[in-house]
Amino acid sequence: MQTTSGPVHPGWPARLHVVTGKGGTGKTTVAAALALALAAGGHRTLLVEVEGRQGIAQLFGTDPLPYQERRIAETGDGGQVLALAVDPEQALLEYLDRFYKLGAAGRVLRRLGAIDFATTIAPGMRDVLLTGKIKEATTRTEAGRRVYRAVVLDAPPAGRIGRFLNVTAETARLAKVGPIKTQSEGVAALLRSPMTQVHLVTLLEEMPVQETVDTLAELGELRLPIGRIIVNAAQPPLLAAGPTRSALRAGLAAAGLPAGREVVAGLHAEAREHLAREQRQARLREELAELGHPIVELPLLAGGADRAGLGTLAAALG
Amino acid sequence: MPSHLALDADAILADPGVRIVVCCGAGGVGKTTTAAACALRAAEEHGRRTVVLTIDPARRLAQSLGLTELDNQPRLVKTDGDGGGELHAMMLDMKRTFDEVVEAHTDPQRAQEIFANPFYQAMSATFSGTQEYMAMEKLGQLRATGHAGLEWDLIVVDTPPSRSALDFLDAPARLARFLDGRMLRLLLAPARAGGRSMFQFMTASFGMFSKAVQRVLGAQLLRDLSGFVEALDSMFGGFRQRAERTYQVLQDEQTAFLLVAAPEADAIREARYFAKRLVEERMPLSGLVLNRVHHTAVPDLPAADSQAAADRIAAAHPEAAAALRVHATLVQQVVREQRMSARFTRAFPAVPYLEVPAQPTDVHDLDGLRAIGAALRPAPAPA
Ligand SMILES: Nc1ncnc2c1ncn2[C@@H]1O[C@H](COP(=O)(O)OP(=O)(O)OP(=O)(O)O)[C@@H](O)[C@H]1O
Ligand SMILES: Nc1ncnc2c1ncn2[C@@H]1O[C@H](COP(=O)(O)OP(=O)(O)O)[C@@H](O)[C@H]1O
Ligand SMILES: [Mg+2]
Ligand SMILES: [Mg+2]
Numbered sequence: 001m002q003t004t005s006g007p008v009h010p011g012w013p014a015r016l017h018v019v020t021g022k023g024g025t026g027k028t029t030v031a032a033a034l035a036l037a038l039a040a041g042g043h044r045t046l047l048v049e050v051e052g053r054q055g056i057a058q059l060f061g062t063d064p065l066p067y068q069e070r071r072i073a074e075t076g077d078g079g080q081v082l083a084l085a086v087d088p089e090q091a092l093l094e095y096l097d098r099f100y101k102l103g104a105a106g107r108v109l110r111r112l113g114a115i116d117f118a119t120t121i122a123p124g125m126r127d128v129l130l131t132g133k134i135k136e137a138t139t140r141t142e143a144g145r146r147v148y149r150a151v152v153l154d155a156p157p158a159g160r161i162g163r164f165l166n167v168t169a170e171t172a173r174l175a176k177v178g179p180i181k182t183q184s185e186g187v188a189a190l191l192r193s194p195m196t197q198v199h200l201v202t203l204l205e206e207m208p209v210q211e212t213v214d215t216l217a218e219l220g221e222l223r224l225p226i227g228r229i230i231v232n233a234a235q236p237p238l239l240a241a242g243p244t245r246s247a248l249r250a251g252l253a254a255a256g257l258p259a260g261r262e263v264v265a266g267l268h269a270e271a272r273e274h275l276a277r278e279q280r281q282a283r284l285r286e287e288l289a290e291l292g293h294p295i296v297e298l299p300l301l302a303g304g305a306d307r308a309g310l311g312t313l314a315a316a317l318g
Numbered sequence: 319m320p321s322h323l324a325l326d327a328d329a330i331l332a333d334p335g336v337r338i339v340v341c342c343g344a345g346g347v348g349k350t351t352t353a354a355a356c357a358l359r360a361a362e363e364h365g366r367r368t369v370v371l372t373i374d375p376a377r378r379l380a381q382s383l384g385l386t387e388l389d390n391q392p393r394l395v396k397t398d399g400d401g402g403g404e405l406h407a408m409m410l411d412m413k414r415t416f417d418e419v420v421e422a423h424t425d426p427q428r429a430q431e432i433f434a435n436p437f438y439q440a441m442s443a444t445f446s447g448t449q450e451y452m453a454m455e456k457l458g459q460l461r462a463t464g465h466a467g468l469e470w471d472l473i474v475v476d477t478p479p480s481r482s483a484l485d486f487l488d489a490p491a492r493l494a495r496f497l498d499g500r501m502l503r504l505l506l507a508p509a510r511a512g513g514r515s516m517f518q519f520m521t522a523s524f525g526m527f528s529k530a531v532q533r534v535l536g537a538q539l540l541r542d543l544s545g546f547v548e549a550l551d552s553m554f555g556g557f558r559q560r561a562e563r564t565y566q567v568l569q570d571e572q573t574a575f576l577l578v579a580a581p582e583a584d585a586i587r588e589a590r591y592f593a594k595r596l597v598e599e600r601m602p603l604s605g606l607v608l609n610r611v612h613h614t615a616v617p618d619l620p621a622a623d624s625q626a627a628a629d630r631i632a633a634a635h636p637e638a639a640a641a642l643r644v645h646a647t648l649v650q651q652v653v654r655e656q657r658m659s660a661r662f663t664r665a666f667p668a669v670p671y672l673e674v675p676a677q678p679t680d681v682h683d684l685d686g687l688r689a690i691g692a693a694l695r696p697a698p699a700p701a
Pocket of ligand 3: 027028055
């Protein structure tokens, strides 16, 4: 079976997909599902994380990822997803090594905490190293062919994404000349090209939606290309209207269940509260629709985000 | 979970011996909400002069606390209750707090130089850990200065929305280590700092490293950096000491930690890490506040039965069938949440625990906070 990089997926016309959103909305899960969806049909994709949290390994139930591209999942039809946890320290060492041949000295520096230090003194520099590595993977070719059909980044959360992607501005402030500056300009060009799309994951809850609105405005100002809004863990509406108590009583009796006052009142209250939530969610859906970006909804997985669940989400995306 | 030790958070808020309450936990679980609810309750129900230091509150919650501008000062909140209590609220402005620390320790001209340094600008706004450090710093200030000539009866502290709850404990020390400048000095003057005899190899690689960094970053950056370090060096009697002092305040018995979690896998995992750490470090962990817990009004009807009944009557009684499906979904969630919370209570049987029900809507006004506050007392034992 031949795994190919192929042309882009018609519904997802970018090479680099940046997946962000408010914390806890499902960025890691959705990024993994998207990497699977884009690998379907015998393609190779790369799923990347940058915050040292090992979220991908946790999701797939594997050992922590090294700073190395490793196969983490396959689609039934010959597609494969590789995963990489980009570590800023390692990226810096790799970078310095390319220019300055550090060798064993690098290890000593690491032990001293110097690398950690150097990558934290200037957060902008750290981000350039991370995005630089992502750019390298996105544009890598072998024998004249792309290695990956697409790279999917499980990105920092919405609150930090603007700064993370706006690399040139951050480094320009600190490094006025030199290779870091050149590198950051290359990264910025990729991020602002049609090769890249930033997708926003949200839940149908007030705060994540608000953060989606704010982030879209920020990304727009930074002229970063926006892809889709991904509404995660959506539930189909169950109720058209709140049931009356008498309808409940009749239904319970027909089903052979106890239909005492307390049961009826309890179910009635639960239904009313649920209805209020569905109405709020409908309003939030409208608010998102008004933003004018394509929206895709992913179902709430009853069994959680295991491998089968990821397959379900991937199918909904692809 | 009646078998588990009940946490009476309300009694902690009423206890005059408790002067600081820290609400910690993973992001998004309700730390800010819980902190605000605690402070409001202490003021209204227990007559205490209370200040709550919030960090990044949701916009509407901030508005209802009267925090429309970020001026880094406590503001009196108009509350009910006539027990002599007061609620003051403030929002942490990290950059401003950093500026204040600088201003307090140096002359105006020097301060301006520091503010203009691009390195200071980058770091005071973005260095990971700055927010945690400044939260601690502000806590120290609130404790030291009080309000209108009196000490605060109670200071309630929210913690930054870091990805890991532990950052709150670790970040200040990390930042302090950095600002202490040992590593900076090593980097800027490798030959001097390392000494000849002891660490030949280390200094050699350091020289190389710093040369590499110079080449990569440019000499300009290192000049700015060294200007910054010198300025800091001249004025601080040790950031590390400051951080250590606040750390000790946290270990004090006048402090109470409320660990906030939601009944979700990630939040519970973070809560376990945090609880382990607090116990190890002898921090005064009062208990776990499990927030946003769902309840069913019909506990005797299991999900599967409800679902099966819904299927049976779907055609003849669509309304009732829909309500039974809603009930089934809710019960599934309740069961899932109970499994999650058991992961914590099993691991920490000695840590008291309390459930705060999920409110039907987001909490962004004082009434919403009062509802949360009322849940801070353990439910009476079931009959
Ligand atoms: N569609 C879904 N249905 C059910 N559960 C989901 C779904 N998507 C995500 N989850 C669950 O929600 C939780 C949070 O998801 P995830 O870790 O992907 O979020 P995140 O945005 O990456 O969080 P963080 O901001 O902490 O990185 C996980 O427990 C995950 O299994
Ligand atoms: N018990 C609760 N019921 C309903 N919503 C809640 C509850 N606790 C918190 N919330 C909501 O959850 C969101 C996150 O709460 P917040 O306090 O800002 O979390 P944190 O400070 O831990 O990040 C807010 O919109 C808040 O209104
Ligand atoms: Mg994640
Ligand atoms: Mg908060």
